[in-house]
Amino acid sequence: MIADAIRTCVLSREEAPRDGLIRLVLGPDNAVHPDVRAKAPGRGAWIGVSRAEFEAGHAKGRLRGGLARAFKTGDFTLPDDLGDRIEEQLRRQALDRLGLEAKAGHVVTGSDRIGDNARAGRLHLLLHAADAGVDGARKLAQAWRVGRDAEGSDLKGLALPVDRTILSMALGRENVVHIGLIDARAAARVSQALDRWLRFIGPERATLPCETGSQGASTLTGDARGPAGTNEGF
Structure with missing residues (x-):
């Protein structure tokens, strides 16, 4: 494209x-x-x-x-039902992209592995299932800020409008509650797919109880997006 x-x-x-x-x-x-x-x-x-x-x-x-x-x-x-069909295609594209990046080795799951990569400065995007616990998501977001030397910033994770069962199926792994992207270009590709999906379904449906991840993909503050909100490098 x-x-x-x-x-x-x-x-x-x-x-x-x-x-x-x-x-x-x-x-x-x-x-x-x-x-x-x-x-x-x-x-x-x-x-x-x-x-x-x-x-x-x-x-x-x-x-x-x-x-x-x-x-x-x-x-x-x-x-x-055109609106339903658009939404389903956007959802499928975003989940397929996550699955492809997982197969390519760009995704880590599990709180311990994500936390280790976050504190080491290797995390570029942090995602949570809709049913993720607030405390666990908050701790991972804090580890991300520590790894980026960004204490006090608004660097956060993003809660997705699907639960852990759907994310587990998309990645072909068991009990996927949190997802970390450890490759910058992969994070940009995932961010782009998520952004179109979440902007279409609207902020009311994209905003979820997980307090560390209700902002929407377009406001991610890592380096998942290019300058001035572009998708540089795709």
Whole structure:
């Protein structure tokens, strides 16, 4: 994917790098399908809004109008469950990315191993299951700050909107409660996938009880993202 390619959201009409947007494609069945990996053939359109804004635009007909302009035709079917399908693809992409990084050796799990890597300055991204304990998550975040010589900073972990069962399945490991990324580029790739997912589902659903991880991927303060919020190095 070309990192600096700019596209326009069909709902907000705002321009943004396409890496941060979601592609919709007009399929051969004349139906609109999500294409979050932006690889499917066919004429595409882009959205960069939250699910609440997407559903409002859908209900008011603005989504159909924007897609008709992008597709240069009004002859298409707009599924009622399109929002669900977009969300599921974003969720799957994020979890698949975590699984790939785990297979590549860029992920550590278990509080002891994550804590050791954090205090040694090798941790680049810290994630927690939705049902992670607050105390355990807080201790790992503190170890991360110690390793980065960042006492008093807002360097935190991120609680994901899935529980330990889902994370364990995604990584092919048992009882995954906490996840540490120990490679900077891998952390950037995971952060990008998480950012699109969490921004689409909205802050209300992305904010979870784990107090060390409710801020959303776009505000991670490690080096998981490039300068000025870009995805440099992808």
